[in-house]
Amino acid sequence: MMRFTQLLWCVLLLLRFGFLAEAILNPVDFLALQAIRKSLDDLPGSNFFRSWDFTSDPCGFAGVYCDGDKVISLNLGDPRAGSPGLSGRINPAIGKLSALTELSIVPGRIMGALPATISQLKDLRFLAISRNFISGEIPASLGKVRRLRTLDLSYNQLTGTISPAIGSLPELSNLILCHNHLTGSIPPFLSQTLTRIDLKRNSLTGSLSPASFPPSLQYLSLAWNQLTGPVDRVLLRLNHLNYLDLSLNRLTGTIPGRIFAVFAA
Numbered sequence: 128m129m130r131f132t133q134l135l136w137c138v139l140l141l142l143r144f145g146f147l148a149e150a151i152l153n154p155v156d157f158l159a160l161q162a163i164r165k166s167l168d169d170l171p172g173s174n175f176f177r178s179w180d181f182t183s184d185p186c187g188f189a190g191v192y193c194d195g196d197k198v199i200s201l202n203l204g205d206p207r208a209g210s211p212g213l214s215g216r217i218n219p220a221i222g223k224l225s226a227l228t229e230l231s232i233v234p235g236r237i238m239g240a241l242p243a244t245i246s247q248l249k250d251l252r253f254l255a256i257s258r259n260f261i262s263g264e265i266p267a268s269l270g271k272v273r274r275l276r277t278l279d280l281s282y283n284q285l286t287g288t289i290s291p292a293i294g295s296l297p298e299l300s301n302l303i304l305c306h307n308h309l310t311g312s313i314p315p316f317l318s319q320t321l322t323r324i325d326l327k328r329n330s331l332t333g334s335l336s337p338a339s340f341p342p343s344l345q346y347l348s349l350a351w352n353q354l355t356g357p358v359d360r361v362l363l364r365l366n367h368l369n370y371l372d373l374s375l376n377r378l379t380g381t382i383p384g385r386i387f388a389v390f391a392a
Contacts, residue, residue: 204233
C-alpha cells in the first residue's frame with residue numbers, strides 16, 4: 128500500500144511539471160494498469176500488449192476504453208477466434224479502477240485466484256473470465272457489486288460453494304459457472320431479471336427449492352451434478368423457459384406437461 132501511494136505521488140508530480148504531458152488518465156488508474164500489465168504476458172503468437180507503451184496515453188491501448196480520465200472498460204486479450212490469449216495472474220490492483228463497468232479476459236492461461244478487490248468495483252456490470260485456469264473460491268464479496276448483470280467464470284478450476292451473496296445480486300441477468308469444481312447447494316436467486324443460469328459440469332449437491340429460481344428464467348442448465356429431490360414444484364414456476372437440461376443428476380418426480388407446451392410455443 129505504501130509503495131502504491133509513493134508511486135501515485137510520483138505520477139502526480141510528473142503530471143504537474145509536464146513530464147507526462149501525453150498522459151490524460153487519472154493517476155490511480157494509470158498505476159493500476161501498470162500493475163495489471165506487469166502481472167500478465169502474451170502467450171506465444173499473441174501481440175495484444177504491443178500497444179501498451181506507458182509513455183503514451185493508456186486510453187489508446189488495445190482493450191482499454193475510457194470516459195474522460197477514467198477507465199470504464201477493460202477487455203484483455205485478442206478477441207479473435209483462435210487467438211492464443213494471455214498468461215499470468217490478475218493483479219489485485221484491478222480494484223483501483225473505480226469507474227470500471229466491464230472486465231473481460233479472453234481464453235488463455237490465467238491462473239491463481241480471482242482477486243477479492245474486484246468487489247470494490249461498484250459500477251461493474253459485466254465480468255467474464257472464461258476458459259482459463261482461475262482457481263480457488265468465488266469471493267463472496269462479489270455480492271457487494273450490486274450492479275453486476277453478467278458473471279461468466281465458466282471453464283476454470285474454481286472450487287468451493289456458490290455464496291448466497293451471489294444469489295442476492297439484484298440486477299443479475301446471466302450466471303455462467305459451468306465446467307468448474309463447485310460444490311454445495313444452489314443458493315436462492317433473488318434477481319427478477321435473471322434469464323440464464325448455467326451450472327452444468329460441477330459437483331453441486333442438495334435438492335432444488337421452488338424459491339431458488341425466479342420465474343424470469345429462460346435458460347436453465349444443471350446437468351452433470353449430484354442434485355437430488357423432486358423437480359416438479361420447481362419447474363411449475365418457470366413459465367418462460369426455452370432451454371432446460373437437468374440430465375445426469377439424481378432428481379426425482381415428474382416434469383410438468385406445461386413445460387413442453389412452453390417449448391413448443
